[in-house]
Amino acid sequence: MLIPDNLFYTKDHEWVKIDGDNAIIGITDFAQSLLGDVTFIDLPKIGLIIKQTKPCATVESVKAASDVYAPLSGEVLKTNNELTSHPELVNKSPYESGWFAVIKMADETEKNLLMAPAQYKAYIESSQKK
Amino acid sequence: MDTSFCSELVCTPLIDKHKELGAKLAPFGGWLMPIQYNSIIEEHNWTRMSAGLFDICHMGEFAVEADLEKSNLDNLVTVNLKVMPLGACRYGFMLNEQAGIIDDLLVYRISQSKWMIVVNAATTNGDEAHMRKYMNSATRLENISASTGKLDLQGPRARDVLNDLIGGDIHLRYYTFDYFDLLGEKIIISRTGYTGEMGYELYMPNNKIAQLWEKLLADKRVKPIGLGARDTLRLEMGYSLYGQDIDKNTTPLEAGLGHFIDFDKEFIGKPSLVKQKQDGLSRRMIYFTALSRRSPRHNYHLFYKDEDIGSVTSGSFSPSLGVGIGMGYVGRELIPGEEIILKETGISIPAKVVNKPIYKNGSAKCEVKNAYTR
Numbered sequence: 001m002l003i004p005d006n007l008f009y010t011k012d013h014e015w016v017k018i019d020g021d022n023a024i025i026g027i028t029d030f031a032q033s034l035l036g037d038v039t040f041i042d043l044p045k046i047g048l049i050i051k052q053t054k055p056c057a058t059v060e061s062v063k064a065a066s067d068v069y070a071p072l073s074g075e076v077l078k079t080n081n082e083l084t085s086h087p088e089l090v091n092k093s094p095y096e097s098g099w100f101a102v103i104k105m106a107d108e109t110e111k112n113l114l115m116a117p118a119q120y121k122a123y124i125e126s127s128q129k130k
Numbered sequence: 131m132d133t134s135f136c137s138e139l140v141c142t143p144l145i146d147k148h149k150e151l152g153a154k155l156a157p158f159g160g161w162l163m164p165i166q167y168n169s170i171i172e173e174h175n176w177t178r179m180s181a182g183l184f185d186i187c188h189m190g191e192f193a194v195e196a197d198l199e200k201s202n203l204d205n206l207v208t209v210n211l212k213v214m215p216l217g218a219c220r221y222g223f224m225l226n227e228q229a230g231i232i233d234d235l236l237v238y239r240i241s242q243s244k245w246m247i248v249v250n251a252a253t254t255n256g257d258e259a260h261m262r263k264y265m266n267s268a269t270r271l272e273n274i275s276a277s278t279g280k281l282d283l284q285g286p287r288a289r290d291v292l293n294d295l296i297g298g299d300i301h302l303r304y305y306t307f308d309y310f311d312l313l314g315e316k317i318i319i320s321r322t323g324y325t326g327e328m329g330y331e332l333y334m335p336n337n338k339i340a341q342l343w344e345k346l347l348a349d350k351r352v353k354p355i356g357l358g359a360r361d362t363l364r365l366e367m368g369y370s371l372y373g374q375d376i377d378k379n380t381t382p383l384e385a386g387l388g389h390f391i392d393f394d395k396e397f398i399g400k401p402s403l404v405k406q407k408q409d410g411l412s413r414r415m416i417y418f419t420a421l422s423r424r425s426p427r428h429n430y431h432l433f434y435k436d437e438d439i440g441s442v443t444s445g446s447f448s449p450s451l452g453v454g455i456g457m458g459y460v461g462r463e464l465i466p467g468e469e470i471i472l473k474e475t476g477i478s479i480p481a482k483v484v485n486k487p488i489y490k491n492g493s494a495k496c497e498v499k500n501a502y503t504r
Contacts, residue, residue, distance in 0.1 A: 039447035040423040
């Protein structure tokens with residue numbers, strides 16, 4: 001299970017890459033492996049204000065549709081158009097070409113609610129034991 | 131993987147094989163079964179292209195013996211047991227008095243007085259109870275599910291694979307079966323399946339099913355396929371799944387399966403079906419393809435010109451077509467090509483009505499020798 005060192009994570013298995021005032025978001029390797037083949041992604045519209053922990057996108061796999069929750073609040077600046085025709089990028093490269101959106105962070109302190117890589121790793125391990 | 135599951139769920143005899151292959155396991159019909167080994171889409175495409183091997187040990191089998199002059203067995207199923215040729219398979223139903231579907235099933239005629247009936251996993255015990263309740267003393271039924279393993283080999287290369295395994299030409303026509311010598315057993319192989327591809331169902335005693343599994347998987351043309359792909363393959367064909375598309379509250383006519391009913395014979399539920407035929411249907415099954423990759427799901431509402439006319443029973447992404455597909459009951463007649471919208475809170479999927487099969491290029495009924503060159 002890939003958990004890059006330079007990212008932050010949520011309990012719902014989204015990742016965040018901080019880039020100055022902006023944040024790039026996506027779903028984790030663990031999330032994509034649980035979902036299986038991703039077949040469709042409903043991305044937020046550019047300019048939309050998303051709120052931390054609230055649904056901001058939908059990911060469909062062969063079996064089901066799942067909500068993606070915003071890891072941080074902010075304005076959507078850019079979305080990954082490649083995912084419209086190639087949703088499988090989320091399976092192949094969840095942290096690189098499978099990114100979802102870039103947002104302009106509204107509140108820096110929200111970062112405190114995210115998990116560091118080691119914490120996220122421990123969180124996955126404990127949830128798998130249940 | 132936690133095997134304590136097996137105390138509440140029945141484990142397939144191939145459970146260790148599935149674990150070795152890294153399968154994701156999940157409960158299905160009271161059994162712990164492999165859902166996928168790697169990727170549902172890859173497994174689906176492999177079955178349409180080459181040959182897929184499915185563990186179907188969960189399904190139920192009854193060995194039935196009856197003298198049809200004295201037995202009322204024929205009354206229990208919609209299949210006309212009397213006129214079935216030896217070596218034939220027939221798809222049909224067990225119905226209740228209201229013509230609700232107790233189960234859908236496959237009947238094999240073994241001899242003049244012997245049949246095998248293959249039923250769904252979750253309904254096996256209920257079916258047995260229903261049959262024992264109705265059948266008279268001239269009918270003998272043995273539930274052989276626990277000792278009978280079943281593997282499905284499906285795909286355009288399935289025949290070549292089996293020919294190499296058996297060392298001859300298997301030469302079975304669609305919906306027929308025969309006995310073949312394999313691993314020291316005389317086993318039933320039928321030219322049937324649930325994928326729309328040329329393929330076979332193999333019945334092997336449970337204690338040798340793992341050997342058969344290994345032997346088939348040793349062939350490079352064959353890959354193991356989970357129940358996830360089995361579901362997308364059958365949905366592309368518009369085949370009903372018991373418990374989801376059909377159940378005790380639906381009739382074969384509503385489900386669009388009336389052509390499998392022989393109205394020239396008597397069976398439980400026939401008067402209700404005849405009445406439904408005369409009165410007309412209040413709902414019927416339709417099939418549809420979405421205009422995008424977005425896929426409808428079970429229970430999504432079906433709209434026609436702003437009117438809620440029904441709901442989706444099965445919906446999924448179609449790996450073969452690259453769009454969402456599904457089936458569901460509606461309260462009015464719709465013709466292929468008509469536009470509908472599938473809705474759920476915040477979701478609206480435009481789709482169009484199509485005839486079944488939704489996927490048209492299956493090799494199931496193919497009779498030419500090199501079936502896979504299509």
